[in-house]
Amino acid sequence: MEKFTPFRGIVAGIDRPNIDTDAIIPKQYLKSIKRSGFGVNLFDDWRYLDPGHPGVDNAQRRLNPEFVLNRSPFRHAQILLARRNFACGSSREHAVWALMDFGFRVVIAPSFADIFYNNSFKNGLLPIALGEVLVDQLFAELEQQQDYQLGIDLEKQVVSNAAGIEMPFEIEEFRKYCLQNGLDDIGLTMQHTDAIRSFEQQYYEKLPWLVQ
Amino acid sequence: MAAQTLYDKIWAMHEVRRDDDGTRLLYIDRHLVHEVTSPQAFEGLAKANRPIWRKQSIVAVPDHNVPTIGLEQGITDPVSRLQVETLDQNCDKYALVEFKMGDVRQGIVHIIGPEQGATLPGMTVVCGDSHTSTHGAFAALAFGIGTSEVEHVLATQCLIQKKSKNMRVTIDGAVAEGITAKDIVLKIIGEIGIAGGTGHTIEFAGEAITSLSMEGRMTVCNMTIEAGARAGLIACDQTTIDYIEGRPFAPSGENWNKALDYWQSLHSDDEAVFDREIHIDGTSIEPQVTWGTSPEMVIAIGDVIPDPAAEADAVKAGGMQNALDYMGLKANTACDQISLDKIFIGSCTNSRIEDLRAAARVVKGRKVANTIKLAMVVPGSGLVKQQAESEGLDKIFIEAGFEWREPGCSMCLAMNDDRLEPGERCASTSNRNFEGRQGKGGRTHLVSPAMAAAAAVFGHFVDVRELN
Ligand code: SF4
Numbered sequence: 218m219e220k221f222t223p224f225r226g227i228v229a230g231i232d233r234p235n236i237d238t239d240a241i242i243p244k245q246y247l248k249s250i251k252r253s254g255f256g257v258n259l260f261d262d263w264r265y266l267d268p269g270h271p272g273v274d275n276a277q278r279r280l281n282p283e284f285v286l287n288r289s290p291f292r293h294a295q296i297l298l299a300r301r302n303f304a305c306g307s308s309r310e311h312a313v314w315a316l317m318d319f320g321f322r323v324v325i326a327p328s329f330a331d332i333f334y335n336n337s338f339k340n341g342l343l344p345i346a347l348g349e350v351l352v353d354q355l356f357a358e359l360e361q362q363q364d365y366q367l368g369i370d371l372e373k374q375v376v377s378n379a380a381g382i383e384m385p386f387e388i389e390e391f392r393k394y395c396l397q398n399g400l401d402d403i404g405l406t407m408q409h410t411d412a413i414r415s416f417e418q419q420y421y422e423k424l425p426w427l428v429q
Numbered sequence: 430m431a432a433q434t435l436y437d438k439i440w441a442m443h444e445v446r447r448d449d450d451g452t453r454l455l456y457i458d459r460h461l462v463h464e465v466t467s468p469q470a471f472e473g474l475a476k477a478n479r480p481i482w483r484k485q486s487i488v489a490v491p492d493h494n495v496p497t498i499g500l501e502q503g504i505t506d507p508v509s510r511l512q513v514e515t516l517d518q519n520c521d522k523y524a525l526v527e528f529k530m531g532d533v534r535q536g537i538v539h540i541i542g543p544e545q546g547a548t549l550p551g552m553t554v555v556c557g558d559s560h561t562s563t564h565g566a567f568a569a570l571a572f573g574i575g576t577s578e579v580e581h582v583l584a585t586q587c588l589i590q591k592k593s594k595n596m597r598v599t600i601d602g603a604v605a606e607g608i609t610a611k612d613i614v615l616k617i618i619g620e621i622g623i624a625g626g627t628g629h630t631i632e633f634a635g636e637a638i639t640s641l642s643m644e645g646r647m648t649v650c651n652m653t654i655e656a657g658a659r660a661g662l663i664a665c666d667q668t669t670i671d672y673i674e675g676r677p678f679a680p681s682g683e684n685w686n687k688a689l690d691y692w693q694s695l696h697s698d699d700e701a702v703f704d705r706e707i708h709i710d711g712t713s714i715e716p717q718v719t720w721g722t723s724p725e726m727v728i729a730i731g732d733v734i735p736d737p738a739a740e741a742d743a744v745k746a747g748g749m750q751n752a753l754d755y756m757g758l759k760a761n762t763a764c765d766q767i768s769l770d771k772i773f774i775g776s777c778t779n780s781r782i783e784d785l786r787a788a789a790r791v792v793k794g795r796k797v798a799n800t801i802k803l804a805m806v807v808p809g810s811g812l813v814k815q816q817a818e819s820e821g822l823d824k825i826f827i828e829a830g831f832e833w834r835e836p837g838c839s840m841c842l843a844m845n846d847d848r849l850e851p852g853e854r855c856a857s858t859s860n861r862n863f864e865g866r867q868g869k870g871g872r873t874h875l876v877s878p879a880m881a882a883a884a885a886v887f888g889h890f891v892d893v894r895e896l897n
Contacts, residue, residue: 232747233748233751234745234748235624235723235748237861237863237864239842239861239863239864239865240864243869244493244842244843244844244866245844247465247844248494248508248511248512248844249508250468250469250472250512251469252576262864262865262869268869271508301744302624302627305723306863308557308561309465310466310557313575330624331627331658331659332559332573332659336576336577339575339577389591391452391589402581403479403580403584405589406454406584406585406587407479409445412445413456413482413585413586413587416446416456420456424551425687426680426684426687427552428485429680429684
């Protein structure tokens with residue numbers, strides 16, 4: 218996993234609550250056995266006018282000109298701004314892979330669904346929860362400014378706008394540490410194999426039917 | 430010791446270690462695996478040269494891509510086929526238990542876990558699928574995980590977790606005749622909202638819950654995730670124990686008695702304190718129908734579709750308007766005026782034997798309305814199908830004009846060939862009515878099996894309690 222460093226990036230906004238994982242990456246693309254290549258099908262139903270399937274050449278499909286990610290400069294957006302309960306629905310990590318493959322590194326919303334929130338960190342995507350009022354304000358600023366950018370500083374835990382106003386956000390220490398150092402959870406847990414073994418020993422003594 | 434909730438008890442039993450910041454390493458008993466969310470995890474494991482920590486914890490099955498007709502031809506879509514073959518290869522390579530296509534035990538992962546007795550009280554159960562919450566019906570802490578976490582469990586038998594908050598939803602009083610588990614859970618989601626349970630584990634309690642069969646309890650826990658909570662729980666009681674006894678993976682002999690002793694402790698203590706408590710009057714629950722593109726957009730059969738103009742919260746009103754536009758519906762339309770094109774009875778929410786019996790009771794001696802283009806029943810597993818056939822349910826459905834299919838996820842998410850065409854409207858017993866869920870442009874109304882069956886017969890929604 219890549220280390221998460223401070224950056225300023227273009228913001229794309231999708232002004233809807235409860236954007237679900239089926240919208241982020243429709244099921245037909247979950248048939249892939251790979252982790253990459255989902256970016257072209259991010260928000261597929263909203264992004265293309267023609268239906269899509271794995272194997273179809275996406276370059277041949279008509280783009281929906283209204284959809285934000287089809288408009289310049291948002292094709293190069295690195296920060297997604299959305300409303301409450303972002304990415305509710307399924308556990309598909311493909312949602313995170315698709316967002317990252319497109320180029321997003323941060324999603325800002327008032328709240329996130331639990332599984333998606335968890336999945337994000339495993340891949341180096343930073344979900345930032347800001348209050349509803351702040352998110353309202355960011356949407357308003359975004360509407361007024363072409364090429365609207367925000368700065369993200371994980372170390373300081375702040376989002377900063379063009380005027381230099383800093384909006385602090387919360388993140389658990391452990392997750393921050395892993396993101397900053399690009400650490401893989403499995404490697405970290407493998408440091409505790411002795412603890413797992415001794416846990417198992419006492420556990421299966423107490424619950425012998427589980428090893429029947 | 431301080432009074433504990435059921436969640437606290439199961440959690441405490443599985444804590445391997447605790448970090449200063451509150452992060453815990455949680456031990457996992459049962460790992461259910463299917464073809465969609467596992468290939469990248471197996472690949473990661475092999476790349477890092479890591480072995481599987483505890484093979485016995487795994488039960489695997491292909492379900493999402495499996496066709497429901499023409500099984501002799503195998504899977505015709507090459508992309509789907511490759512995914513299922515990849516699962517088969519991984520399971521063969523590591524010698525894991527897998528119920529392959531063609532095995533009578535094959536079916537939807539959340540149906541077969543309990544059916545095989547692989548889901549037991551007090552366990553931690555995970556699967557790369559959000560509806561893993563289903564297994565909470567057995568007083569097991571069960572939740573969906575992403576693919577990175579699937580790999581993490583394969584490699585370490587553990588997950589890095591933070592404890593969630595405790596929430597209890599109590600349904601007071603008994604529900605009326607004709608009201609099913611699906612109506613109860615849709616009502617709950619309508620009340621607390623699709624993010625109402627975020628950050629919590631929900632325990633379901635009260636007379637209306639304890640009097641449900643295991644099938645009904647699974648339906649309720651299945652949809653916990655639609656209320657935003659990763660896990661739902663119901664205390665272990667005699668109904669739980671009776672269901673498990675004698676199943677292939679269940680303990681037997683002396684172990685059975687030892688297990689019973691432990692399982693009987695799997696309920697919240699009387700004095701336990703929950704971070705949030707919700708009470709819902711069970712006696713007032715009516716048959717539920719969703720009208721929008723999120724499970725919280727739900728009304729009773731006797732109601733009209735709500736009007737965004739009357740909604741004070743602007744973000745919510747916008748969401749409602751989007752939903753009405755997508756669904757091709759108008760505010761204030763009576764629920765029983767909604768006509769359907771297709772009927773789907775199936776999915777991990779409602780494809781167990783009891784669901785099929787309930788639907789068959791409605792359908793018996795009646796015909797599917799000629800305005801319905803397709804009505805299909807997809808049993809949750811090969812064993813459910815076998816049982817239904819031994820009771821003659823297949824004949825009832827077929828005579829009425831339903832298609833009787835092979836087990837799988839089918840039109841719940843339309844990864845195989847079963848799907849809605851743009852604009853088609855479906856009464857579905859599944860769990861998600863998101864845009865495009867059952868096919869691009871498809872319109873889904875979530876209902877109970879009995880309500881779906883009645884809609885098939887009349888071509889529009891009707892109050893199933895008024896049929897006799
Ligand atoms: S039946 Fe539907 S919800 Fe259940 S596991 Fe299959 S696709 Fe998911």
